Amino acid sequence: MSKDRRAEMKERIEELVREFLQVIGEDVSREGLRETPERVARMWVDELIAGYFERPQDYVKKFxxxxxxxxxxxxxxxxxxxxxxxxxxxxxxxxxxxxxxxYIPTKEVLGFSKFARIINVFGKRLQIQERLTEEVADYLNTLLKPMGLLLVMETIHTCALVRGVEEPMHMVTVASRGAFKDDESLRSEAMSILLAQSSLSEFRKVREV
Ligand SMILES: [Zn+2]
Structure with missing residues (x-):
């Protein structure tokens, strides 16, 4: 998408956010809100839905x-x-x-950070987790042509946290392709490795402090 089109989109979203604030009875000229419409528009277009303007292949270099x-x-x-x-x-x-x-590679493997890039392209769009999981699995399966591929996604949905049940419920989705679809014991073996608490998670906690 052209730069102009994105700028146009930002401008329009900015207007709509200003209108939204007015509808809920806010004073859009007060200090804290003055720059909010512009900031929210930038956040949506440049970050939250940036995946609409990208393709996963922009990031992929296989070896x-x-x-x-x-x-x-x-x-x-x-x-x-x-x-x-x-x-x-x-x-x-x-x-x-x-x-x-x-995954079980045949000819291709993918660098670690590329997985994050690919997931990010599909993630930075409006999604439901089930579709996100399928889209990423299909893309990786086509790209790597592995003997099998298993993708498990574990998330917390803030829509469940701040409304409705108001609990940080975990949602887990699974997509399996090739050998992992056909061979149940292989799938459950891989699944237990994927979902096992890693001793490295302690390392992550230390790093995050
Ligand atoms: Zn939701």
Whole structure:
């Protein structure tokens, strides 16, 4: 999408946010709100829905695994704790958490940070978690052509936290392709690794303090 079109979109959203504030009885000229419409418009267009203006392939640089010289082929690769950020299309509120991926490479493997980039492109759109999980799994499956792929997404939906049940409920969605779809025991073995509490999570807690 052109720069002009995005600027136009921002301007229009800014007007709508100003109108929204007026409808709920706010004084849009008061100090705290004066710059809110512009700030909210920028946040939506440049961040929350930036995925509409990008394609996952913009971020992908694969490298091939040579079957002869490498042991990678045919073994399980697990990528855990890839951040997920998205917007629930039912309430326009964020949901966030982590994705865990298991795959059995044939020719292609993908650098760690690329998983985060790809998930981000699909995440920065209006979503429901079920569709986000399927879209990411389908994209990775087409890209990597693995023998099998398993994607587990664990999130907290702020729409459940601030309204309705008012509890931080976890939502877990699973997508399986290839060998993980066909072989139940392989799937449950991978699933237990993906969902196991990692001893590294202690490391993450320490780092976040
Ligand atoms: Zn929701």
């Amino acid at each position: 091939r695994v040579d079957g002869k010289s490498s042991n990678v082929r045919g073994d399980l690769v697990i990528v855990k704790d890839v951040p997920v950020r998205s917007i629930c299309e039912h309430h326009l509120l964020p949901f966030f958490g982590y994705a865990h991926i298991a």
